Amino acid sequence: MPPIRGPVGGRRRRRTAVITALLTCSTMVTGPNIASAGGAPTVPAPQLDWSQCVPGSEFDCATAKVPLDYDDPRGRTIELAVVRRKATDPGRRIGTLFFNPGGPGGPGTVQMPQNYESFPREVRERFDIVSWDPRGVGNSTAVDCFGSPEEAADWNANHAAGFPVGEEERAAFIAAYQDLARRCEQRAPELLRHVSTADTARDLDRLRQAVGDPHLTYQGISYGTILGATYANLFPGKVRAMVLDSNWDPQAWTNHASDDDPRLTSFLRMGSDRSAAATLDRFLTLCGSTTTAHCAFSAGSPKTTRDKFDRLMRRLREQPVGSWTYAGTFASVVNSLYVVHPGWTELAGRLQDLWQGRVAEPSPFPPPPPVPDPNPYLGEEQGAAVLCGDSPNPRVPGVYHALEEAAAARAGDAGRFWTWAGEGCATWPTVAADRYRGPWNKPTAHPVLVVGTRYDPSTPYSASQAMAEELADARLLTVDGHGHTALLNPSSCVQDHESRYLIDGTLPPVGTTCLPDRPPFSAPKPGGGVATGGGGTATTVT
Numbered sequence: 001m002p003p004i005r006g007p008v009g010g011r012r013r014r015r016t017a018v019i020t021a022l023l024t025c026s027t028m029v030t031g032p033n034i035a036s037a038g039g040a041p042t043v044p045a046p047q048l049d050w051s052q053c054v055p056g057s058e059f060d061c062a063t064a065k066v067p068l069d070y071d072d073p074r075g076r077t078i079e080l081a082v083v084r085r086k087a088t089d090p091g092r093r094i095g096t097l098f099f100n101p102g103g104p105g106g107p108g109t110v111q112m113p114q115n116y117e118s119f120p121r122e123v124r125e126r127f128d129i130v131s132w133d134p135r136g137v138g139n140s141t142a143v144d145c146f147g148s149p150e151e152a153a154d155w156n157a158n159h160a161a162g163f164p165v166g167e168e169e170r171a172a173f174i175a176a177y178q179d180l181a182r183r184c185e186q187r188a189p190e191l192l193r194h195v196s197t198a199d200t201a202r203d204l205d206r207l208r209q210a211v212g213d214p215h216l217t218y219q220g221i222s223y224g225t226i227l228g229a230t231y232a233n234l235f236p237g238k239v240r241a242m243v244l245d246s247n248w249d250p251q252a253w254t255n256h257a258s259d260d261d262p263r264l265t266s267f268l269r270m271g272s273d274r275s276a277a278a279t280l281d282r283f284l285t286l287c288g289s290t291t292t293a294h295c296a297f298s299a300g301s302p303k304t305t306r307d308k309f310d311r312l313m314r315r316l317r318e319q320p321v322g323s324w325t326y327a328g329t330f331a332s333v334v335n336s337l338y339v340v341h342p343g344w345t346e347l348a349g350r351l352q353d354l355w356q357g358r359v360a361e362p363s364p365f366p367p368p369p370p371v372p373d374p375n376p377y378l379g380e381e382q383g384a385a386v387l388c389g390d391s392p393n394p395r396v397p398g399v400y401h402a403l404e405e406a407a408a409a410r411a412g413d414a415g416r417f418w419t420w421a422g423e424g425c426a427t428w429p430t431v432a433a434d435r436y437r438g439p440w441n442k443p444t445a446h447p448v449l450v451v452g453t454r455y456d457p458s459t460p461y462s463a464s465q466a467m468a469e470e471l472a473d474a475r476l477l478t479v480d481g482h483g484h485t486a487l488l489n490p491s492s493c494v495q496d497h498e499s500r501y502l503i504d505g506t507l508p509p510v511g512t513t514c515l516p517d518r519p520p521f522s523a524p525k526p527g528g529g530v531a532t533g534g535g536g537t538a539t540t541v542t
Helices: 108-114 121-126 149-157 167-187 197-211 223-234 250-254 266-270 272-288 302-318 326-336 343-355 380-390 397-411 413-420 423-427 461-470 492-504
Strands: 060-067 077-085 095-100 127-132 216-221 239-245 448-455 474-482 530-532
Touching: 060 197, 077 108, 077 197, 095 108, 095 197, 095 223, 108 127, 121 127, 121 492, 127 197, 149 167, 167 380, 167 397, 167 423, 197 216, 197 223, 197 380, 216 223, 216 492, 223 239, 223 250, 223 448, 223 461, 239 492, 250 266, 250 461, 266 272, 266 413, 272 302, 272 326, 272 343, 272 397, 272 413, 272 448, 272 474, 302 326, 302 343, 326 343, 326 413, 380 423, 397 413, 397 423, 448 461, 448 492, 461 474, 474 492
Parallel strands: 095 127, 095 216, 216 239, 239 448, 448 474
Antiparallel strands: 060 077, 077 127
């Protein structure tokens, strides 16, 4: 999710992104073909000339041309890289499921193929699954503020990993992002103004037209939820089905559509700091409640394990272990909380290595998917262009230290991490030309399914509650578990509900809560099921 220095966008350079009932209310996905917002498009939908991505690949690739500026639809065009996996049961195919992997800045042409098997089997059978690199990102017409990979690497090395510690690092950190802003203004001023969430929502509607679907079926995770909500309010009559998993609070994203200078960053408004702190506490509590055979960092009890973690952070602040600094390690901790299996077990092993003074090995990247460029340039400026152009953040670099201290008082080091995740916006050179700031409650043709996880290190459960309340017609499905997105932290219960909803529009009963298939640090695997709200019971599989 976070675009600048955060776990999804993070410090990515040229690497592969990692880049998850009983019926009380049922909606069948049928209805008239309502005209899109603003009437008929003024230019034809893009042509998608699909071909096999690479020899032997099960994925098809295409390039779509779309207007840079939708207010000037016959002016300059840009390219969108698009990927597709056809429905595995073509005789029962329903249509196309569009997927956005979050960020902002997540490359769908990489992350959809990597995570394809995470989609429910029934969904893979019945839908072509299509994703794309949003404008400004990856293999599409991309924001790139450096003249060479070497320049980008040099810039990346000139400021602290994670967040700055001390006056000298703070000054260098602020200066680095001022330099990034200057570079971007010089190299890509026109593109920077046209990579907003609203621009991407309009691209999504053109892709929908290109595949011939009269209505949109969509799944978005993390930042992809605010993209989905934007689409639903720009094109409410075109919503067939929409799953929004691990949500942004729309009012936090827009600062309540206020033109006043914001007091807090986007992430602090949403409460990412408190949610990350609560998730870390759960990690340490569950780790300390089991043995070192299941969690290598366990000190025998929750309290002693939390104390051990605090001592490790103090030690690293005084003396790093190799390149593992205090702030860099804490950033790695937050990143590693996103995916419980195998992320939490691997995190425990790294922390134990550092505790014993050994240089920890980072988690390996996932294998590259079978696409033409599985390793596109994914500089921090790509996510920043969306976040900073769309979502208001304090514009005075000097206030971020005070914000950090206030956030740390309520959320510990998670407050420091999430404060500085947005500092690059302080000196960002542009505001998006086309920002959508509400309203969020336009009646959609069909209801939306909102999924929220109770312990999420990035998008708090309260943000999913807020999304469900903001939208005109939405149902909240709760996951009583951990990690960022239900897609990447499997729950058979969630998958069953999502499949029913995407295939025939059946919503879960009001108040439904699901369990993950496998709790952290636990050998038995719950079979999913509905914990509360009816529709089944959780079972244990050995």
